[in-house]
Amino acid sequence: MNQPLHFCELTSTEVVEAVRDRVLIWAIGGIEQHGPHLPLHVDTLIPQAFAHALSLDIHGFMLPTLPVSVRSLPQSGGGLQFPGTVFVEGGTFIGLVEQTLRSLAVLPFRQLVLVNGHYENESFLFEALDQVRQSGLLGTRSVLAFSWWSLVKASWVETHLPAFPGWHAEHAGVTETSLMLHLHPELVRDLRPDHDRPPRAGVYQLPLRDDASNQGVLTMTSSASANIGGLLFNHVREEIRTLVLDALE
Numbered sequence: 001m002n003q004p005l006h007f008c009e010l011t012s013t014e015v016v017e018a019v020r021d022r023v024l025i026w027a028i029g030g031i032e033q034h035g036p037h038l039p040l041h042v043d044t045l046i047p048q049a050f051a052h053a054l055s056l057d058i059h060g061f062m063l064p065t066l067p068v069s070v071r072s073l074p075q076s077g078g079g080l081q082f083p084g085t086v087f088v089e090g091g092t093f094i095g096l097v098e099q100t101l102r103s104l105a106v107l108p109f110r111q112l113v114l115v116n117g118h119y120e121n122e123s124f125l126f127e128a129l130d131q132v133r134q135s136g137l138l139g140t141r142s143v144l145a146f147s148w149w150s151l152v153k154a155s156w157v158e159t160h161l162p163a164f165p166g167w168h169a170e171h172a173g174v175t176e177t178s179l180m181l182h183l184h185p186e187l188v189r190d191l192r193p194d195h196d197r198p199p200r201a202g203v204y205q206l207p208l209r210d211d212a213s214n215q216g217v218l219t220m221t222s223s224a225s226a227n228i229g230g231l232l233f234n235h236v237r238e239e240i241r242t243l244v245l246d247a248l249e
């Protein structure tokens with residue numbers, strides 16, 4: 001089998017039996033500035049690629065990727081002063097995800113896997129899921145939600161990313177640029193902006209500083225390569241597969 005399974009290609013008469021005791025996979029993306037070298041939908045394309053790979057690996061059904069996220073923040077995404085970020089407020093995002101999951105929860109799937117690609121989405125995503133859990137609609141079924149970078153092992157980072165600034169600052173940096181060079185090289189421009197003063201993690205600071213990023217890039221991109229992107233993709237793909245199969249045992 002070399003094609004992913006698409007939930008929306010099922011008919012209404014097929015869907016209940018098709019997804020019974022199966023895995024549903026939902027990639028959660030975003031539209032956000034990613035410097036002068038990457039397109040706006042990096043945070044959509046990357047989790048979608050991992051969802052696609054997981055669908056192939058475990059024969060789970062992929063939902064269409066959610067393309068809209070919560071806002072971009074200055075110290076983790078560059079912020080809204082850069083044109084092109086399309087977002088909804090956090091409360092709206094929680095409501096959208098929660099109500100979507102409630103609709104899905106009536107189906108007899110065995111496991112739900114949410115793969116996030118936009119840094120600022122994470123806590124809102126978890127809150128939406130926890131609201132659905134509290135409602136009881138998920139029962140005892142397996143649910144996994146994570147941002148793809150959370151599955152990168154520290155040892156992998158030490159080996160491959162010697163000047164790693166922390167995931168908050170990897171926005172449009174070496175990992176996203178490398179993954180895009182691996183997955184969609186035709187969408188990556190030739191520029192490789194570097195920023196050698198990445199923001200500190202976990203600090204929100206005003207007034208905004210012009211030198212907080214280089215053209216919306218928070219860290220370095222000059223060491224990005226398709227080779228690093230391929231290694232990273234395969235590493236995370238395997239970590240996701242292991243996590244999902246362990247949770248099903």
Ligand SMILES: [Zn+2]
Pocket residue numbers: 034042043117118119171172176
């Ligand atoms: Zn991104």
